[in-house]
Amino acid sequence: MTKQISMLIGIMFASFNIIAQPLILTPFEISKGKNTATYDECITYYKNLAEQHDEIKVFKCGPTDIGKPLHLIVIDKDKDFNRINTYKKGKRVIMINNGIHPGEPDGVDASMMFVRDIVTKPEFHKLLDNVVIIVIPIYNIDGALNRNSTSRVNQNGPESFGFRGNAANLDLNRDFIKCDSKNARSFEEIFQKWKPDFLVDTHVSDGADYQYTMTYFPTQKDKFNPVLSTWMVDKFQPQLDNKMKEKGVPMCPYVNELKTTPDSGIVGFMESPRYCTGYAALFDCIALCTETHMLKPFDKRVDATYKFIVSLLEIVSQKDNEYDGKKYFASSYPVEYYQLPINWKLDTNKFDIINFMGYEAKYKPSEVSGFPRLYYDEKAPFTKPIRYYNNYIVSDSVKVPYYYIIPQAWSKAIDLLKLNGIGLKRLSKDTIIEVSSYYIKDYETSKRPYENHYNHYNTKVTSNTQMIQYYKGDIVIFTHTYGMRYVMETLEPTAPDSYFNWNFFDGILMQKEWYSDYVFEDIAANLLKKDKALKDSLEAAKKNDPNLAKDGEAQLAWVYHHSEYYEKTHNRYPVGRIMKEVSLPLGE
Ligand SMILES: [Zn+2]
Numbered sequence: 001m002t003k004q005i006s007m008l009i010g011i012m013f014a015s016f017n018i019i020a021q022p023l024i025l026t027p028f029e030i031s032k033g034k035n036t037a038t039y040d041e042c043i044t045y046y047k048n049l050a051e052q053h054d055e056i057k058v059f060k061c062g063p064t065d066i067g068k069p070l071h072l073i074v075i076d077k078d079k080d081f082n083r084i085n086t087y088k089k090g091k092r093v094i095m096i097n098n099g100i101h102p103g104e105p106d107g108v109d110a111s112m113m114f115v116r117d118i119v120t121k122p123e124f125h126k127l128l129d130n131v132v133i134i135v136i137p138i139y140n141i142d143g144a145l146n147r148n149s150t151s152r153v154n155q156n157g158p159e160s161f162g163f164r165g166n167a168a169n170l171d172l173n174r175d176f177i178k179c180d181s182k183n184a185r186s187f188e189e190i191f192q193k194w195k196p197d198f199l200v201d202t203h204v205s206d207g208a209d210y211q212y213t214m215t216y217f218p219t220q221k222d223k224f225n226p227v228l229s230t231w232m233v234d235k236f237q238p239q240l241d242n243k244m245k246e247k248g249v250p251m252c253p254y255v256n257e258l259k260t261t262p263d264s265g266i267v268g269f270m271e272s273p274r275y276c277t278g279y280a281a282l283f284d285c286i287a288l289c290t291e292t293h294m295l296k297p298f299d300k301r302v303d304a305t306y307k308f309i310v311s312l313l314e315i316v317s318q319k320d321n322e323y324d325g326k327k328y329f330a331s332s333y334p335v336e337y338y339q340l341p342i343n344w345k346l347d348t349n350k351f352d353i354i355n356f357m358g359y360e361a362k363y364k365p366s367e368v369s370g371f372p373r374l375y376y377d378e379k380a381p382f383t384k385p386i387r388y389y390n391n392y393i394v395s396d397s398v399k400v401p402y403y404y405i406i407p408q409a410w411s412k413a414i415d416l417l418k419l420n421g422i423g424l425k426r427l428s429k430d431t432i433i434e435v436s437s438y439y440i441k442d443y444e445t446s447k448r449p450y451e452n453h454y455n456h457y458n459t460k461v462t463s464n465t466q467m468i469q470y471y472k473g474d475i476v477i478f479t480h481t482y483g484m485r486y487v488m489e490t491l492e493p494t495a496p497d498s499y500f501n502w503n504f505f506d507g508i509l510m511q512k513e514w515y516s517d518y519v520f521e522d523i524a525a526n527l528l529k530k531d532k533a534l535k536d537s538l539e540a541a542k543k544n545d546p547n548l549a550k551d552g553e554a555q556l557a558w559v560y561h562h563s564e565y566y567e568k569t570h571n572r573y574p575v576g577r578i579m580k581e582v583s584l585p586l587g588e
Helices: 002-008 039-052 083-088 106-120 122-128 141-145 182-194 226-246 276-281 298-316 321-331 411-419 484-491 517-530 532-544 552-561
Strands: 056-063 069-075 092-097 131-136 198-205 214-218 251-253 286-293 339-346 352-365 372-389 392-399 403-406 424-426 431-445 456-470 475-478 576-578
Touching (some): 039 056, 039 069, 039 106, 056 182, 069 182, 083 092, 092 182, 106 122, 106 198, 106 298, 131 182, 131 298, 182 276, 198 276, 198 298, 214 298, 226 251, 226 321, 251 352, 276 286, 286 298, 339 484, 411 424, 411 475, 456 576, 517 532, 532 552
Parallel strands (some): 092 198
Antiparallel strands (some): 056 069, 069 131, 214 286, 339 392, 403 475, 403 576
16 A cells, blocks of 8 residues: 555655645645545655654554544644644644545545645645644544545435444444544544644535535534624634635535525534534534535535635634633633523524525436425526524523542443543442432333433433432532533533433433332332322322223322332432532542
8 A cells, every 4th residue: 555655655746845845745736636645645644744744743543442542643743743842832723534434535635735836835734833733544443444435325426435334333423422434533532632722623514505515514603602602603614704705715604504495595514522523522622614615516515615624723823811711711611600501492582693605406317216395406596685594592591510429330431531531430338428419210212222322311300308328439520610511511410411301320211129018009009008198199190091090000190109109219310419619528
């Protein structure tokens, strides 16, 4: 493979090179926009670039499910390659993630040219004064190696490309909370080490046809840290839109139709933290998902992605005291954030109007079935105002506890909290602690597996205060500190992507003891005789529920569930909430 790569090194010498070096061409350029780099070509290309330019360094990072390491390319004008030094110098970090869906490789090839050009073209090179760039060349290595020409049936190039699933057939863009793949853990290690201020995750869109080559969505503004969100919407996005327009690539928000076609209105994407951008946003990172349009030729899509990354760099490289102030403030959550939202719903009454450049949606008889079929008429382009629904309102919020406490038995949750840099300590001795405990009152479960899980949704809880025995080594988690949003959206069971909903705690959902009814009949009768309140509640329950009234076994079970014999730990969510400041015996 190395031989092939060496053939890719062009003999062209660029007159604008800072250092007179042969300009290494990418497989995309050599094929005149027809091919995307293979995994080996991509990594070898970056290694060759790094040999030529000492402002580029290639890091071998953590493992992936296919057994190959994840690579990270760091571009630092100062050749420090050290996050702490970038903080000290007030530099910002842009992270670019490519090939999470290897069938959508536009960012892979755009980044290869971008990284080369940024160190060789003077007009770009100066943009590195205030910015360090980190690039994951291909995140889903497993999928990239599974190359084919058919799995993106609707896509207009390249000639061959990788497959969406990774080695364990996971969609890595749903894996950022559950972290089933090694890829996700390695990504999070990189993310937490570099703590990027901005992130781009590059994709190619499916869906309706329209005139735009590039659409994108930023992290959902109403879910994002409110301090940074206003800057993102008022200052950052208008600049990004203008810069892309100036470069001849007008953009539109990601086209997520309200009904069948974009004329019905488009809906701002709500990315929960299972997605790359949703995960990044939990850590106050402005995250952008580029979605080039599948029907536009591959070379045009790569060009649009390249221009998007350049535009982002142009904005981020400007000194902006307002951004710096807000970032600083956002990261030190003030105590007012005691009540945090964890669920949102679309406000269907509120919308903006955007001028949309589409193609007319029409119907004609299908040659397959004879029934009417939708098509977009590219000979009938239009620009007309459409509704853009991008306002989400809080549907559920919770009081932030002083601490969470997790028994050490739940090691997957604890490992992931650690991986994400969450502040935690172990109890240094066995201790009984007063906690607010949730009971899982109701939930639904997917009937078929979704991304390796039978995940839960519509989870409802009740809570009460209990004294619970904890043991030396159990984990106490600090909340009002770095990663607070991550802690809340994973540990609050009703949050859509909570660890509970991803099955981390399913052990609690199964009752362990039961009774023999012929024996418990007499015990239950005695209980009802002795406890008038219990008897009255049973009578009331029977009045409210006719099925209970005519079912003797159900009544016996009702008494059991309302007695001291019923196990307290059934459906008791194991993560306790400590609601007041207490002194706890803490060790390491
Ligand atoms: Zn994608």
